[in-house]
Amino acid sequence: MTQELSSLMDGELGEQEAERSIAACCASEDQKNTWYLYHAIGDAMRGQAPRRLELPRATFESLNAQPTVLAPRRRPLMQGTLARVAFAAAASVATIGVVGWIGTQGGPAAPVPMVAKSSSAIQPVANKTTISGAVAPSLDVQDYLAVHRQIPSPELYRPVNNRAPAAR
């Protein structure tokens, strides 16, 4: 039924199917809620402000109950193993600043954020996630991932806005 409703919204139903679907939709409170909900989601995904409709309270309730699927999930830092933390943080923070073992500066006792030195490399955000405990030094997975997948990390380019761009 919800599939049909979704198809209706996408204009994929034939005339008769659409009529039936509309009739069914307005006959049930549940379906009506789903209808509002789908539109609210659609608006949000298109980046539009929610429509000025008197949305039923149930719509908001079911919105609250929805799992967040389309937004990146943020993991609490202390959840899971520290290695996983490093990985998740690499995804959300984009750069793990603590690269004592691979950084070009800093002594063994003082891990420092990476500093781009070559002319075309761009300074990563100084979002420092300090990870202490068993798994040290941490892994700056994101840099390797960006090279491997050939999807440059926008975080590497973003801070350029505030300083002289390093790239030619």
Next chain:
Amino acid sequence: MIRWIPALAVGLACGSQAAPGNNDPLAWLQRAAQASRTASYSGIFVHSNGDRTSTLRITHVNVGGEEHERVEPLDGPSYEIVRRNDEMFCYFPDAKTIRLDRRITARFFPSIMTGEPAAIAASYEVKLGKSERVLGFDCQWIRLEPKDGLRYAQRLCSETTSGLIVRSKTLNEQKQVIEQYTFTELKLGPHVARSDVKSIFEARVKKWITDAKPRDEAKSVETGWAVTNPPAGFQKVTELRRTMPGRDQPVSQIIFSDGFASLSVFVEPQGAPRRTDEASNEDGTTTFYVRPMGEHLVTVLGEVPLATAQQVGRSVARRP
């Protein structure tokens, strides 16, 4: 009129599904690989890998045998990748920078196969799965079962009329989905406009800075390193030197692929302090394995099980 096109497509799909010769799984695989290059499509897809989920908008057209594509991530800072065949132009409006690169083997949905179907069939058993309606399209699932434990199983959902992959899943040994790409909205066919694959950010910035280094570095070079014991089915694609943040010198990168999964081996001089122990991590399909090797550090990253990454990482040696 527009709203009748999906219905029409479904009608056509029903017809073509019964077409003879369509029971050959390799033919389906071939078609799926081809469709991602030759078909015209636009839509939104969601990519989930381990903990990470991202939503991207894609438009792809093929004009006179040339591929034109525009991909825009919809989460996080805005940027876009405009691609013409293998040339990639990545526009970062905030940084006013266009980053040039050349596509090598990286997986860009729905073009997720980099090898020939025959090469893929050497490492995977290719079978046809069930037929199913997905996103309003009639689809055929193609199953890639690994012949050994060195790679993951793949499930590809191919739209029957065009062959285009509309959904793909990667499964681990326990048959759990660890990575998924799926269109959530898809338009297929000639009504996808050529103008939709042009940069939308280009006009917003007066003076762009061009970062051509990634493209210059995307050329094969002798890195002086070799993998002496590559896992069965994995062939070397190329080797290059890449500039990476925080490094004085470029890092050597050797890329391997089994036609579907790929992995990169990175070799670089050890930084300070030196790393003395191995470390590894698996998140979704992305496996990360790092191993100190004297003065150097070996890092393997790819969409492969840990054992595969370890086998590669442990057999890195100076080229004789």
